[in-house]
Every structure is written in C-alpha cells, then in structure tokens.
Amino acid sequence: MAVIRSLEHIHFDSLFDAFSKAFADYEMQLSKEELYVMLSRRGFVPELSFGAFENEKLLSFTFNGIGEYRGKPTAYDTGTGTLKEYRGQGLASAIFEHAVPVLQLAGISQYVLEVLQHNSAAVSVYQKQGFQVSREFNYFMQRTDQIKLVKLNSNIQIRPILLSDKKLMTSFWDFQPSWQNSFEAIARRESDFKMIGAYQDNELLGYCIFDGASGDFTQLAVARAHRRSGIGTTLIKELLPWSQKQMVKFINTETTCLSILRFLESLGIPLKGKQFEMIRQW
Known part of the structure; x- marks a missing residue:
C-alpha cells in the first residue's frame, strides 16, 4: 500500500528518475539540469511537496512551488506525475488531498496550476477537486530561422535593464504574467536571463526578458503609445543570437490579449x- 509523505530529504536523483519515467511519453524531455533549473525558477519547496511511496519507490508526485501570486501566499503545481504502471489508482488525487491541510497550516491561501485545454480528463479531475478556471493562455513556438524580422526600429538604443525597473515595466502590461513568467520567478534565477530595454532620449519604451538556455521569451512589452513602430521586433532580433535552442517559445499569453497574438503571428510565430x-x- 502506498504511503504519502513530503519530498523533504529525497535525493534529487530520485526525483529526476521518477519525473523522467512519469513523462517518458511526452514529446519534450528534460535533462536533469533542465529539471533542476525549472524547479528552482518556479519556487520548488520539497518539504511542501509530496509523493506516494511504496517500499521507498516514488510512484507518484506533486512538486509544489511556494511564493506570492496576485498578493496571496500561494502554492503552484510545478509538476504532477505518476509512473505509467501505477496510473488509474487515484494516487495523484490522494496526494492532493493530503497536501491541502499541510499547505493551509503553512499559511498558504490558494493553489494554482496550469493544464492543457485538450487534456479534458485532467481538467475534469481538477474541477472535482475544487479548482476553477481563472484565465486562459495561448502558447506559441517557432524555429529561430523561420521568424520574420521585417519591421525594425533604427531610432532606438538597446541597453540592459534591471529588475529594479519593474515598476515602470508593469505600466506597459496588457495582462499580469503567469506564475512561471512573474518577476518573482525571474528573480529566483536572475542570472539565467538576458534583459534588455529599448530607449529613446533615455526614455524606456519597451523591454524584453529572455531565457536563452530554454529559448523562452519570458516577458515582452512595449508602451502603448509606441506600439507598431518596430520596437518589439527589434528587441526580439537583439535576443535571438543568445538562444541555445533552434526553437523559441512564448508561453502563457492571455487569450484576451489580441495585440500579442497579432504581433507574434506577424512574425511568423504561430x-x-x-x-x-x-x-x-x-
């Protein structure tokens, strides 16, 4: 019979082994280093994460990130998986039910997760557990050599920016970033990111934050009065040489934000x- 307990004191090699087996049938695979970076960025806390064990073998798990989200102490499901041969036994649901009172005692007031819309079975399970849809996100991917960098702006200067400028950066937003794209997540691994701003006469007109190791454009925003002038395209062009991947991605843009949808499609990023x-x- 499986026993549920926290992942505190579980060696990372064991976590990686269970993660790799649970997601072996997924198209995209993560190396041990990539998983470590992902969990670090998303605020993984082992003592508030849980697994189902049988004779010390990790059968099912939920890796929880802990932090502030929209002003509330939050747990974020940064990865839930079950080994293939143990699926259908309700282990993931049992882990969740075990986790909730522990998280409550730790002062957490909400639980956040993201799930692919076409995964209707998972959506149904989460709804039965009391989750409600709060937002809908799009995600975009394209090969770097297929991006159309047509409209550029030669009147701006590109300079590094710092997270200390975030108050001004938020004034450019059309929507609040998701957990993994938040300033808090970026700050956890700040050295992993290339952060640049577009300036004209020392005025910041737009900025972009990029993770070259994963090919992830984490944030991109331009002041409303200066959009459609090639600033966003110029920022992307400046960052593409830093990509270590042939494929880049924009993950978790709000579906209600038509401006980013049209902009990315104009660059050939579907x-x-x-x-x-x-x-x-x-």
Whole structure:
C-alpha cells in the first residue's frame, strides 16, 4: 500500500528518475539540469511537496512551488506525475488531498496550476477537486530561422535593464504574467536571463526578458503609445543570437490579449496550443 509523505530529504536523483519515467511519453524531455533549473525558477519547496511511496519507490508526485501570486501566499503545481504502471489508482488525487491541510497550516491561501485545454480528463479531475478556471493562455513556438524580422526600429538604443525597473515595466502590461513568467520567478534565477530595454532620449519604451538556455521569451512589452513602430521586433532580433535552442517559445499569453497574438503571428510565430490557469482558494 502506498504511503504519502513530503519530498523533504529525497535525493534529487530520485526525483529526476521518477519525473523522467512519469513523462517518458511526452514529446519534450528534460535533462536533469533542465529539471533542476525549472524547479528552482518556479519556487520548488520539497518539504511542501509530496509523493506516494511504496517500499521507498516514488510512484507518484506533486512538486509544489511556494511564493506570492496576485498578493496571496500561494502554492503552484510545478509538476504532477505518476509512473505509467501505477496510473488509474487515484494516487495523484490522494496526494492532493493530503497536501491541502499541510499547505493551509503553512499559511498558504490558494493553489494554482496550469493544464492543457485538450487534456479534458485532467481538467475534469481538477474541477472535482475544487479548482476553477481563472484565465486562459495561448502558447506559441517557432524555429529561430523561420521568424520574420521585417519591421525594425533604427531610432532606438538597446541597453540592459534591471529588475529594479519593474515598476515602470508593469505600466506597459496588457495582462499580469503567469506564475512561471512573474518577476518573482525571474528573480529566483536572475542570472539565467538576458534583459534588455529599448530607449529613446533615455526614455524606456519597451523591454524584453529572455531565457536563452530554454529559448523562452519570458516577458515582452512595449508602451502603448509606441506600439507598431518596430520596437518589439527589434528587441526580439537583439535576443535571438543568445538562444541555445533552434526553437523559441512564448508561453502563457492571455487569450484576451489580441495585440500579442497579432504581433507574434506577424512574425511568423504561430499559435501552438492553449492552457487553462486554474485556482483553488480556501
């Protein structure tokens, strides 16, 4: 019989082994280093993450990130998986039910996760657990050599920016970034990111934050009065040489933000899929 307990004191090699086996049938695979970076960026806390064990073998798990989200102490499901031969036994649901009171005692007031919209079985399970859809996200992917960098702006200067400028950067937003794209997530691994701003006469007109190791454009925003002038395209062009991947991606843009949808499509970066952000509060 499986026993549920926290992942505190579990060696990372064991976590990686279970993660790799649970997601072996997924198209995209993560190396041990990539998993470590992903969990670090998303605020993984082992003592508030849980697994189902049988004779010390990790059968199913939920890796929880802990932090502030929209002003509330939050747990974020940064990865839930079950080994193939143990699926259908309700282990993931049992882990969740075990986790909730522990998280509540730790002062957490809400649980956030993201799930692919076409994964209707998972969406149904989460709804039964009390989660409600809070937002819908798009994600986009394209090969670097297929991006159309046509409209550029030669009147701006590109300079590094710092997270200390974030108050001004937020004034450019059309929507609040998701957990993994938040300033808090970026700050956890700040040295991993290339952060640049577009300036004219020392005025910041737009900025972009890019993770070259993963090919992830984490944030991109331009002041409303200066859009459609090639600033966004110029920022992307400046960052593409830093990409260590042949494929780049824009993950978790709100579906209601038509400006980013049209902009990315104009660059030849197509919509690849959609996710739900789901939240359970208590």
